[in-house]
Structures are given as C-alpha cells and as structure tokens.
Amino acid sequence: MDVEKRKATGLQLLRQLAEAHGAPGCEQALRRIFRDTVSGPVRTDPMGNIIREKEGLAAGPRVMVTAHMDEVGFAVQSVTRTGLLKFVPLGGWWGHTLLAQRVCVRTQQGTEVLGVIGAKPPHFLSESEKEKVMKLEDMFIDVGASSADDVRTRFGIRLGDSVVPDSTFTPLFNPDFLLCKAFDNRAGMALTLHALLEMEGISHPNTIVGVGTVQEEVGVRGAQAAAYGVKPDAAVVLEGTPADDLPGFSEEEQQGALGKGVQIRILDPSAIMNRRLVQYAIKVAEAHNIPYQLAVRKSGGTDARAIHLSRTGVPTVVLGVPARYIHTHNSIIHMSDYLSALELVVQLLRSLDSSTVSGFTAYED
Incomplete structure (x- = not known):
C-alpha cells in the first residue's frame, strides 16, 4: 500500500466532493463526480441514487457500501x-x-x-x-x-x-486538519468512491455494490429506495459523524475525537447495528492495527435507519470520520481518521464472504 498515494487520492476526492453543490434533491453534481471517478458501468434508480456494482469471486454475498450525497x-x-x-x-x-x-x-x-x-x-x-x-x-x-x-x-x-x-476546502496550519462545509457527508462519499477505486485491483469473495444515496438529510429517503433495489446481504454505511472532543464533554464521554481513528457505531436512536457485524468490524480493525473508536449515540441517525429495515432486514454497521461543527459552514476532520476508515472498509470488503455474512444472522441462540 502506497500511503502517500492513498492520502493524495483522499485529499483530491475530499476537496472535489466537499466543495460541490448538493442540497437534498439536487445531488446532480455529486452524481457527475461519482460517474467520473469510478470505472465500469454505473446506473441510477428513480429516486436519483447512483450505483456501481462489481462482482468479485462470487455473486454473493451482496455487500452494500454506501454514503449519502446530499448536504444540509x-x-x-x-x-x-x-x-x-x-x-x-x-x-x-x-x-x-x-x-x-x-x-x-x-x-x-x-x-x-x-x-x-x-x-x-x-x-x-x-x-x-x-x-x-x-x-x-x-x-x-x-x-x-x-x-x-x-x-x-x-x-x-x-x-x-x-x-x-459557500465554503472553500482548506488544510489548516497542521495540514492533517481539513476545513470545509459538508464533511457530513462528503467524507463518507469520498470513502465510498476511494474504496471502489482500490477494490478494482483487489480480489474479493463477494459482490460489492457502491451506492451514493439522495435526501438523507430530510429523512433518509434515498436509502430506503436504494436498499430495496440493491437487495444487500450486508451493508456498511459511511458517514461524517459529529465529533465530541470539545468543551462540554467529559473525557469519558468522548466517542468521536479527531485523530483517534475510525468511529464504529454500535447504536443510535435510529438503528441498533447488527452486533455480530460490529464485533467483526472490531476484530478486523484489531487484526490490521487500525485505530478505532466505539460509539453509542444518544441522538442522531444515518441511512442505516432505512437500510437495516429493508425487506426482511439487513445486517448493517456505520463507520464514521469524526467531524467538528457539522451542519455549519465550516467543519473540521482529521486525515488520519479518514485513512483509518478507508483501511477498515477495504479490509472488510476483502473478507466478507458468504460464510461470514450468513453468520451475522444465524440466530440459533
């Protein structure tokens, strides 16, 4: 893995996506970036979600890796x-x-x-x-x-x-701290596209379905339609999650600190993640020395709300890049958290085979 090349690609994607204009229902600029970035056939559904499907060594399981394109x-x-x-x-x-x-x-x-x-x-x-x-x-x-x-x-x-x-992508004095609007959820979109790019040259025992959803900020509307159409066997939702390493939070309450790694969400009011998938993500992170943080959130929600309820249910996990001051003109993320999230997504996509995914819903206990 070329760390500097990966970082350069991530910075390019983050800048391009974060500066793009994409309010709910007007995500066309993001769809263009999606099409221009990935190789292979891309399709859209009637809601405006955009989808890139890539079959690996097997047609199943179908692993949905997804982020919403819209911003507040x-x-x-x-x-x-x-x-x-x-x-x-x-x-x-x-x-x-x-x-x-x-x-x-x-x-x-x-x-x-x-x-x-x-x-x-x-x-x-x-x-x-x-x-x-x-x-x-x-x-x-x-x-x-x-x-x-x-x-x-x-x-x-x-x-x-x-x-x-109106906000310009700007590295701060410490260039690993990045400032711009819309890291909720252009950080997740960058991760989705970046993971699709990296998986082009990597063997994987599943079919990867990369999705950019619409209208998350007004009620996870696109995700509901996307999950129904994609029919995933498991889903990885990628987000720019609210950071809490700020005054007003005690140290023991902090679950989304900048520079401490990808956030693995266990639950929030909108979704209780599949516990076995969460534990698997933790296991993979530890096996590959990927820094991570665990989160149990009292408020908020993501596209997981709709995806985990699709059809008969979908094992789902949310991976986040902590971002300070989301839903404002200027939010801040740390590049190391982005890279940790990317590495975890890639390792999950490399290892989620049929036996592993079926085990997430084998409820014999």
Whole structure:
C-alpha cells in the first residue's frame, strides 16, 4: 500500500466532493463526480441514487457500501418586493451559525449566485430579542438584487432553487486538519468512491455494490429506495459523524475525537447495528492495527435507519470520520481518521464472504 498515494487520492476526492453543490434533491453534481471517478458501468434508480456494482469471486454475498450525497442546505421559498430571498431549511440548522454567512444559490440553468444571510440588525433588536436564537423564518438571503423582478429576470432565480453554504476546502496550519462545509457527508462519499477505486485491483469473495444515496438529510429517503433495489446481504454505511472532543464533554464521554481513528457505531436512536457485524468490524480493525473508536449515540441517525429495515432486514454497521461543527459552514476532520476508515472498509470488503455474512444472522441462540 502506497500511503502517500492513498492520502493524495483522499485529499483530491475530499476537496472535489466537499466543495460541490448538493442540497437534498439536487445531488446532480455529486452524481457527475461519482460517474467520473469510478470505472465500469454505473446506473441510477428513480429516486436519483447512483450505483456501481462489481462482482468479485462470487455473486454473493451482496455487500452494500454506501454514503449519502446530499448536504444540509436551503430552498428559496419566496422573494420580497425589494429582492430579498426567503428560504426554508433542507436538513437541520441552528440559527446561531447562519447570520452573516455566505451562501450559494444554484439556479435551474446551473448558474451559481453568491449571497449572504441577513436579518434585522442587532442595533434594532430589543434586549429580549438579543437573548434568543433568531428563527430562520426571520432571516433572508441578500444576493444584491433591487427587486423581485430583478431576481427573476437578471439573476435567473426561481422558487425552489437550492442553496448551500459557500465554503472553500482548506488544510489548516497542521495540514492533517481539513476545513470545509459538508464533511457530513462528503467524507463518507469520498470513502465510498476511494474504496471502489482500490477494490478494482483487489480480489474479493463477494459482490460489492457502491451506492451514493439522495435526501438523507430530510429523512433518509434515498436509502430506503436504494436498499430495496440493491437487495444487500450486508451493508456498511459511511458517514461524517459529529465529533465530541470539545468543551462540554467529559473525557469519558468522548466517542468521536479527531485523530483517534475510525468511529464504529454500535447504536443510535435510529438503528441498533447488527452486533455480530460490529464485533467483526472490531476484530478486523484489531487484526490490521487500525485505530478505532466505539460509539453509542444518544441522538442522531444515518441511512442505516432505512437500510437495516429493508425487506426482511439487513445486517448493517456505520463507520464514521469524526467531524467538528457539522451542519455549519465550516467543519473540521482529521486525515488520519479518514485513512483509518478507508483501511477498515477495504479490509472488510476483502473478507466478507458468504460464510461470514450468513453468520451475522444465524440466530440459533
């Protein structure tokens, strides 16, 4: 394994994916990157999920390795007489993180229009208003238009156009710390594509089905359709998971610290992972000296919610790259965690044969 080549490929994928515009329901830029990156036939389903299927030494088991393509964003809901855009959220946002931030509106013609999120200036707020988190419905996007007609005719912006944060991929002073928007879940998408690339030259005892899903941030909608169509025997969900190595968390509570390895999720409110698959992932990580962290989450959820319930049930595990400040304009990941996650995914895909996968659901006890 050429570590530097692997790192360079990972950085290229992360930059390209994280900077791409992909609000829920508008994932076309990510589908293009998916097609341009992988070799072999690629297909899409009616929901817009994109799929690359690669048969190895056997047609089964079918191992789904998947990540959602969408990021939290907004949609234009209305335009004021003076040319300000009112918007609705697509995914979870906290008002404190939004004011005075730059955003990018993507028109139906593919033009990207820069704007800034504004609201009533603090100089005009009452003391009680200043103590509250401002509601999104009291905010607007200013693109520098003079009227509603200007927005429509000169800018080409229409109701429903998607909006995402404007953020540039930037290595920090320590270049292993990477800053950008959308690491939830472009970190997972990079891992999915990177694993597919590496498995092109590696023998594997299964059929790998790499999937980029849509609309996770608004209710894991794409994953439900994708899992039904793919019919996996096991699934590995790849995510940019919220880091907790910050003030407000005790050291013993930390389960997603930057630089401490891939996160193996045991459960969250949306899914209890298949315990045997979790233990197998731990076993593989330890056998290959891959740093890992275990997580039992009190909140949140992933595409595993839909996938593990598909048809008669699918053994599923979530592997995460911890990311600080997700669902904001600027999140941070650590390159070593990405590489740990990639190594674990590759080793799992190399070893998940029919006997192993059938053992995950052999409930004789």
